[in-house]
Amino acid sequence: MELLKIKNLHAGVEEKEILKGIDLEINKGEIHVIMGPNGAGKSTLASVLVGHPNYEVTSGEALLEGEDILELSVDKRARAGIFLSFQYPEEIPGLTLEDFLRSAKEAVSGEKQYFTRFHKYLVKTMEKLNIDPSYCDRHLNVGYSGGEKKKNEILQMAVLEPKLAILDETDSGLDRDATKIVFEGLRSLKNENSSMLIITHYDKVLEYLKPDFVHILVNGKIVKTGGMELIKYIEENGFESFKK
Numbered sequence: 198m199e200l201l202k203i204k205n206l207h208a209g210v211e212e213k214e215i216l217k218g219i220d221l222e223i224n225k226g227e228i229h230v231i232m233g234p235n236g237a238g239k240s241t242l243a244s245v246l247v248g249h250p251n252y253e254v255t256s257g258e259a260l261l262e263g264e265d266i267l268e269l270s271v272d273k274r275a276r277a278g279i280f281l282s283f284q285y286p287e288e289i290p291g292l293t294l295e296d297f298l299r300s301a302k303e304a305v306s307g308e309k310q311y312f313t314r315f316h317k318y319l320v321k322t323m324e325k326l327n328i329d330p331s332y333c334d335r336h337l338n339v340g341y342s343g344g345e346k347k348k349n350e351i352l353q354m355a356v357l358e359p360k361l362a363i364l365d366e367t368d369s370g371l372d373r374d375a376t377k378i379v380f381e382g383l384r385s386l387k388n389e390n391s392s393m394l395i396i397t398h399y400d401k402v403l404e405y406l407k408p409d410f411v412h413i414l415v416n417g418k419i420v421k422t423g424g425m426e427l428i429k430y431i432e433e434n435g436f437e438s439f440k441k
């Protein structure tokens with residue numbers, strides 16, 4: 198079943214066009230990866246989908262279950278089921294991770310989250326992702342390492358159960374072990390109701406993630422779509438061959 202359909206999307210900043218006609222379809226339950234050289238427009242695509250105010254859409258559409266999300270406010274996109282990892286707050290004194298996740302879940306689902314039931318759900322989710330349950334009581338982002346912040350991002354995603362999670366370079370700054378935990382964790386969240394659009398430039402990630410589709414984005418356009426076999430091609434040839 199179709200979840201997201203992007204049609205001929207053009208977007209940019211001020212006078213500069215960055216996305217030059219993106220077409221992309223994501224079905225429910227699928228994991229898609231976008232790779233490409235620096236400056237191709239990967240982050241711009243993620244930013245446009247989540248509603249970052251710096252970017253202007255000049256034409257095209259992005260339909261989530263038939264509704265054009267490009268018209269919606271950032272909040273409404275979150276309630277429509279798009280996960281916005283960009284919105285993860287910086288340090289907030291006095292707020293524990295559990296408090297934060299409970300209120301985020303209330304905001305996105307529109308349903309009251311009762312303390313005891315939420316706590317059980319959170320601990321179960323943390324165990325599934327190999328995150329130490331004592332984290333619940335830690336103050337949000339205070340003294341977290343880069344790797345811990347990323348793990349929390351995945352935890353936040355697991356708790357919110359979005360229809361579509363868009364993660365931009367979640368691998369950056371992770372060591373090998375943390376990369377494995379984070380991306381195997383993501384893979385373990387794969388289910389028929391949630392889809393993922395993951396931007397990375399680290400090949401190793403794909404071994405853990407086992408995506409259904411890999412797209413190569415070059416100069417504002419998707420120039421190639423395939424499966425895992427594309428990785429081997431990129432390893433051997435780089436992105437240069439796509440630039441022509």
Ligand code: ADP
Pocket residue numbers: 210213215233234235236237238239240241242251
């Ligand atoms: P990628 O994530 O693939 O490395 P980006 O989407 O970050 O690429 O950037 C694509 C191009 O758009 C780059 O040339 C970058 O310099 C430019 N760009 C991105 N954001 C802005 C911005 N806010 N202002 C000006 N130029 C930008």
Ligand code: MG
Pocket residue numbers: 235236240
């Ligand atoms: Mg960049």
Ligand code: MG
Pocket residue numbers: 239240241
């Ligand atoms: Mg980027």
